Amino acid sequence: MASSRGSSHRGDAHLAETVSRLRAELDGLRARQRSQAIIEQAKGLLAGRLACSPEEAFEHLAAMSQHTNMKVIDVAAGLIGIAAPVTVPATRPSAPHTEIDLGVPRDDAVELNASTVVSLPPELAARYHLSCAAMAAAADANELAETMWTHGVQQLGAHAVMLTIVEPDGAVRLVGAHGLPATVVSAWHRVPGSLKVAFLRTAAEGRPWWISRAEAAALGYEFIGDGQMRACLPMRLADHVLGVAVVMWPQALDVDAATRSYLQTMADAAGRRLSALVRAADGRHAVAAAHWIDTVLHALPGSVALLCPVRDDSGDILDWCLQRCSPGAVDSTGRTAAELTGRRLLELYPHAPLKALFAGYRDTLTTGEPFEVNSLRLV
Structure with missing residues (x-):
């Protein structure tokens, strides 16, 4: 029994590491997507100035990156800044x-x-x-x-x-x-x-x-x-x-x-x-309420989280996101508020029996009635 339990914990740890790695890769992909528009603008600028193809323009960007020891995105942003400075x-x-x-004079002189x-x-x-x-x-x-x-x-x-x-x-x-x-x-x-x-x-x-x-x-x-x-x-x-x-x-x-x-x-x-x-x-509503949510979470003792539903296009609830957590929040694996905030339940606890928990959360959301659970192992 002990061996089986130890194997289960090792499997959960491996799964958690995999999820964390995939999340980091997704964050990196989003960052690259945000930067791509700048790189495309720089490619278009070089292609027009040098009368070359977009592929050749990117090769020029890469060469400048290596020559200056700067990231391609920084080189691209620099080119855009030189060509079209913000006014x-x-x-x-x-x-x-x-x-x-x-109670102070207007400094109209400046x-x-x-x-x-x-x-x-x-x-x-x-x-x-x-x-x-x-x-x-x-x-x-x-x-x-x-x-x-x-x-x-x-x-x-x-x-x-x-x-x-x-x-x-x-x-x-x-x-x-x-x-x-x-x-x-x-x-x-x-x-x-x-x-x-x-x-x-x-x-x-x-x-x-x-x-x-x-x-x-x-x-x-x-x-x-x-x-x-x-x-x-x-x-x-x-x-x-x-x-x-x-x-x-x-x-x-x-x-x-x-x-x-x-x-x-x-x-x-x-x-x-x-x-x-x-x-x-x-x-x-979200902008106005954000401060009060944080204030309440800071005042409550123990581990407290604000859960928001994640819905599909038809409105059905697919998951729940820990939108905000109290400063002292910690789950059974030792993850802190910084590690939990913004994460989804299925991502955090993929092996947990969440069906009953999801149903209880949904009922509270729709009826306003409290939902309590005395024992539910998430990990």
Whole structure:
């Protein structure tokens, strides 16, 4: 019996390793798909400039990659940046109507002429294209904030990113964050328009504002989170401001005009993706509820998970996804919240008797009645 049990555990461990490997391969495939559009643009550019075939254009890309010791995707993004640098209109869009008195003078002296256009240097334009490809795949506002940091601003020394949306009454709601403690996210979830907070000024005026901790203290402004410097950047859509992206640095620094323009393009790209998430089916509800879900999960003791159904085209439930987990969550194999979040039950526990569990979850979802199970071995 012991030998059979040991063999079963070894088989389960091998299966878990296989599933983990396949998941890593799938994540890699998705990343390559996001980058393929950039490579195809670069191939088209070279094919046109060199009058060669797409295959020969890719050979040129590969040769440049080897010569410069850079990845092909970085070379491709660099070429696109050189050929078509991103331009940043300096015009200030209209902000949402609000009666906020921010208590500081408007620095209209630094307002750029409406006809001014700032071009990004090639290296920043290349990073912009790479970041946009990654942000376009973000599934929610928190992932969008993390992606913006990882691909777009981490290299500039920033330690945190916060994404907010402007509400009709002039308040600002925090919908996504990376690098901030949960207590800070919870405390500043919704900021009324009556408070003196830097990003409220950006939301009201529709233009960037860079501020240090010392400057905030001198003006009587709240300074959310750690660090010494932040950029409050409007996420602009057409002629209005959807929200504000806040990029934070651990130390005060001088930032040149090109980098400031780059960060504004990043904020606009994040705004486009955030707008798509809000407009998606139930997107507004999902964006608004995400913070409260995290707050509840942080407050509950033990291992707690929020399960969401995975449906087929006809609406039938195929599986359940652990959408969010409490910080202390751990399953019987020792996997932590970071390893469980975003995974599916059938992927995590392929040998478990899940039929009864699935039925109970489905009944709770449709009836609202609690479902309890006293003993069910998942592994």
